[in-house]
């Protein structure tokens with residue numbers, strides 16, 4: 001393979017201390033921690049120590065707004081279209097609670113989606129909701145015709161992943177939104193495995209709801225998740241918190257008026273420390289640029305797929321390179337054991353069932369891929 005120059009400018013690699021000690025190829029579980037995120041985290045603690053509660057009004061509320069706006073930019077949305085939540089599951093619960101399933105009781109999703117998406121709606125089947133789970137012929141992708149055939153006038157919501165966590169395959173979000181809307185259903189995109197590695201445009205694609213979080217490709221750690229809600233949708237939350245009302249500091253118990261923007265879905269005091277960490281990751285991702293990250297990650301992905309195939313470990317990825325993301329699974333006779341043995345050598349990868357999973361990000365190099373695959377061959 002003809003490889004382009006290895007790596008983004010050293011200053012970005014240098015931002016992530018773990019890369020000095022480890023071959024880190026597990027960004028789809030947890031993006032690497034940057035020096036900038038650590039510095040922001042310290043700022044949060046210093047402000048807490050110096051100012052006590054007044055840090056809230058002067059600084060922390062502003063930080064929350066910065067994070068809301070920064071995430072919005074990564075998906076092409078404005079800040080008032082984004083709710084801050086502690087997890088994707090909480091975002092899904094907010095949407096599930098707000099939808100009206102009386103006339104249309106079906107939710108269509110796929111068997112390759114992340115389990116929490118299915119659990120959210122399966123747990124509501126006792127209320128009359130019905131989950132339709134579209135099957136995959138190969139465990140890698142879902143043919144879009146199958147999804148189209150499953151969505152009909154009984155469907156309230158089509159909810160599925162942008163990138164499948166179990167194969168890295170990318171779905172065509174715009175086409176899925178069209179399928180849902182043609183039948184009068186809403187479309188929800190779970191972008192957790194895409195945010196930060198794949199450019200997203202909720203407006204161009206006509207997405208109704210998008211859930212994501214800072215933990216993975218956005219390199220922002222756990223505790224900060226996001227829900228985009230199309231502004232034209234007037235549905236109200238069934239669980240309203242004091243962060244979700246129009247006049248939060250009016251402290252009027254009887255004024256349970258939901259905020260007119262996406263904030264109405266927020267659930268109480270956000271994890272401010274997590275917002276500071278998330279700000280560091282988001283800032284770096286925006287600085288590098290998601291288009292550029294996508295380009296770099298494609299080079300790393302193709303290099304990895306080729307090395308694994310040459311080594312006889314069949315890659316479990318989309319056949320078409322354009323539909324692959326930087327989540328690369330491959331067969332290994334002892335995937336769990338290999339992950340443990342590589343960790344002893346300072347090479348961090350993961351496994352899902354009987355496959356190893358490697359996920360390079362913009363800060364990785366071809367050399368990282370080489371070291372990991374060689375260690376896997378010997379493992």
Ligand SMILES: Cc1ncc(COP(=O)(O)O)c(C=O)c1O
Nearest residue numbers: 087088089114116165190192193
């Ligand atoms: C695609 C996808 N959705 C959702 C989740 C989980 O989200 P949360 O734990 O924030 O509810 C994950 C986590 O790995 C994921 O990969």
